Amino acid sequence: MDLEYLNSEILKNYINGKWVDSTTDETRDVINPASGEVLAKTPICTKEEALETIKAAKEAFWKWRTTPAQSRIRYLYDFRDALEENFDDLVEVVTKEHGKTLDESRGEYRRAIENVEAATHIPSLQMGYNFEEIASGIDEMVIKQPLGVFFCVAPFNFPVMVPAWFWPYAIATGNTYIVKPSDQCPISMVKQFEILDEIGLPKGVVNLLHGGPEVVNALVESPDTVGLSFVGSTKVGKLLYKKCGEVGKRVQVQGGAKNFITIMPDANIDRTVPNLITSFFGNAGQRCLAGGVLLTVGDVHNPLKEKLIESTKQIKVGDGMDEDNHMGPLASEAGMKKVLEYIQKGIDEGATLVLDGRNVRDDESLKNGFYVGPTIFENVSPEMSIAQEEIFGPVMPIVNVKNLDEAIEVIHNNPYGNASSIFTSSGKSARDYQYLVKAGNIGINIGVAAPIATFPFSGMKDSFMGDLHGQGKSGIDFFTEDKVVITRWFD
Amino acid sequence: MSLETLGATIKFALNQETVLLEFFQSMQKNNKNEKLVEVIDKIVQLSTKNLKRLKRIRRENTTEMILEPIKGLEKSRFIFVKEDINKIGEHEVVNSLKNYLTKIILFYSESAEKVSFIGEISYVFEQFKEKYQELINLI
Numbered sequence: 001m002d003l004e005y006l007n008s009e010i011l012k013n014y015i016n017g018k019w020v021d022s023t024t025d026e027t028r029d030v031i032n033p034a035s036g037e038v039l040a041k042t043p044i045c046t047k048e049e050a051l052e053t054i055k056a057a058k059e060a061f062w063k064w065r066t067t068p069a070q071s072r073i074r075y076l077y078d079f080r081d082a083l084e085e086n087f088d089d090l091v092e093v094v095t096k097e098h099g100k101t102l103d104e105s106r107g108e109y110r111r112a113i114e115n116v117e118a119a120t121h122i123p124s125l126q127m128g129y130n131f132e133e134i135a136s137g138i139d140e141m142v143i144k145q146p147l148g149v150f151f152c153v154a155p156f157n158f159p160v161m162v163p164a165w166f167w168p169y170a171i172a173t174g175n176t177y178i179v180k181p182s183d184q185c186p187i188s189m190v191k192q193f194e195i196l197d198e199i200g201l202p203k204g205v206v207n208l209l210h211g212g213p214e215v216v217n218a219l220v221e222s223p224d225t226v227g228l229s230f231v232g233s234t235k236v237g238k239l240l241y242k243k244c245g246e247v248g249k250r251v252q253v254q255g256g257a258k259n260f261i262t263i264m265p266d267a268n269i270d271r272t273v274p275n276l277i278t279s280f281f282g283n284a285g286q287r288c289l290a291g292g293v294l295l296t297v298g299d300v301h302n303p304l305k306e307k308l309i310e311s312t313k314q315i316k317v318g319d320g321m322d323e324d325n326h327m328g329p330l331a332s333e334a335g336m337k338k339v340l341e342y343i344q345k346g347i348d349e350g351a352t353l354v355l356d357g358r359n360v361r362d363d364e365s366l367k368n369g370f371y372v373g374p375t376i377f378e379n380v381s382p383e384m385s386i387a388q389e390e391i392f393g394p395v396m397p398i399v400n401v402k403n404l405d406e407a408i409e410v411i412h413n414n415p416y417g418n419a420s421s422i423f424t425s426s427g428k429s430a431r432d433y434q435y436l437v438k439a440g441n442i443g444i445n446i447g448v449a450a451p452i453a454t455f456p457f458s459g460m461k462d463s464f465m466g467d468l469h470g471q472g473k474s475g476i477d478f479f480t481e482d483k484v485v486i487t488r489w490f491d
Numbered sequence: 492m493s494l495e496t497l498g499a500t501i502k503f504a505l506n507q508e509t510v511l512l513e514f515f516q517s518m519q520k521n522n523k524n525e526k527l528v529e530v531i532d533k534i535v536q537l538s539t540k541n542l543k544r545l546k547r548i549r550r551e552n553t554t555e556m557i558l559e560p561i562k563g564l565e566k567s568r569f570i571f572v573k574e575d576i577n578k579i580g581e582h583e584v585v586n587s588l589k590n591y592l593t594k595i596i597l598f599y600s601e602s603a604e605k606v607s608f609i610g611e612i613s614y615v616f617e618q619f620k621e622k623y624q625e626l627i628n629l630i
Contacts, residue, residue, distance in 0.1 A: 107555020274559035448556035
């Protein structure tokens with residue numbers, strides 16, 4: 001799979017089974033964050049183009065909805081096989097446009113493929129249920145029906161996996177779909193749509209539309225779309241959630257996060273440290289499940305901190321295409337600047353910088369990329385910005401607390417509730433944690449509590465708005481509507 | 492230089508298998524020792540299969556959420572000293588063969604332990620080690 005042809009080329013939309021040029025003059029550069037090189041340009045499409053895409057998806061709906069599920073999922077089998085066949089090339093595209101390491105891109109693609117595989121279970125998952133004799137001679141059943149045109153607004157941090165939480169299930173259940181990829185990292189979705197085009201999916205069933213707020217507003221406001229899946233900031237998510245509510249649209253919003261990782265004094269430190277490194281510095285800290293604050297309980301603080309610093313110093317930062325590197329750059333220059341600002345805020349607010357990742361770009365080979373090295377703060381108080389706000393970068397603020405109760409209090413004082421983990425060898429502490437902590441995804445001795453495709457990707461408080469999550473049974477319920485049928489036949 | 496990531500470790504394994512395969516394929520063509528024919532054929536078959544399996548585990552088992560840095564897997568300890576089969580005397584062939592297999596067994600043995608954070612990959616490395624061990628015992 002060749003990326004060369006993309007150089008500085010304006011990406012196309014895929015609408016109604018055809019690749020089409022956008023009519024817009026406005027574009028955004030897609031930049032390889034490891035080198036600063038421009039890979040392509042994203043067209044910031046117009047409202048008219050959004051309406052044209054919605055029309056195509058709406059027209060395709062009825063024919064697709066009446067296609068038997070077994071036939072619908074055969075396209076997904078073909079798609080899955082094509083992803084496996086082109087795996088190595090597709091993975092490189094993610095690394096080039098996002099910056100994450102090849103291993104991280106492989107992991108992301110695997111998660112995407114697992115979602116495609118899970119969506120092929122639709123003939124079982126979409127089954128309704130029934131009950132005889134709810135009254136004399138009367139039976140009742142539930143049918144799960146598709147609704148129409150759904151769409152997603154996807155983030156830059158997992159440009160392949162996040163859309164795969166949604167669109168495979170949506171089309172497998174008989175809906176049609178519009179993907180609005182991240183304008184920062186859209187090439188991976190373009191490559192997926194090239195495959196979707198090749199497998200011959202009927203026109204209009206899936207559509208790719210690039211753009212920004214104008215396109216998103218048009219998709220939300222249209223009476224011809226039925227639901228939105230959004231993953232991004234809480235600020236934008238809240239606006240979209242409100243808007244969808246006003247126009248009576250289904251919506252699932254995954255917002256921001258500040259994930260607290262609690263280390264109990266009885267934790268196995270040697271096993272915990274590599275987990276923490278993965279959690280805080282994996283994907284250069286740009287996961288919505290990344291560790292956000294490390295809560296050390298009692299006297300575990302010093303021995304843990306020493307081992308953490310020692311291990312973190314070994315992390316090799318560099319181009320994700322080089323298999324020897326552990327950590328790539330931030331995905332954008334703006335992201336890098338934001339992280340650097342937070343590091344400065346941490347210093348200004350009185351935290352102690354014990355490992356400073358700001359100077360990695362002094363290395364000649366990294367100077368053109370958007371790199372920040374792993375950074376660790378201690379003497380952090382829960383009120384500081386670095387302990388309160390989502391940094392989305394490789395920064396580990398360490399807060400020392402007296403006991404588990406205080407840890408939980410700190411966690412609950414934060415507005416987010418995406419994920420939280422505890423490291424302990426005590427079943428009681430682990431049980432209390434999973435029982436009490438208000439976070440959607442809980443990890444017990446796991447630093448990144450990422451649910452697999454058959455479980456919902458949960459989230460609470462300001463990290464999630466909506467009723468039904470992506471993936472799992474929740475995902476199926478989101479893309480279907482329950483219809484109750486009550487029957488009686490006369491003699 | 493050490494192998495510090497899963498991707499680097501599997502890439503190294505692929506490279507080692509490729510070098511080993513090329514050596515034994517060339518041995519297949521030039522071998523004059525009848526006692527070794529069968530074992531060389533088996534090694535070529537195994538290495539060919541291993542290459543496919545390595546690509547597959549890299550694709551299927553790289554689990555993003557539990558990727559951990561690897562420590563203490565020094566590349567230089569496993570690198571083959573490449574030998575030109577045409578220049579090896581008949582009596583040295585057995586030693587040469589054993590040297591290659593010993594190095595790859597050592598690599599899979601140590602790397603299986605180092606990648607234990609992903610059980611499926613660790614298991615495959617263990618299997619490779621055992622299969623090469625069986626073959627070295629036939630020589």
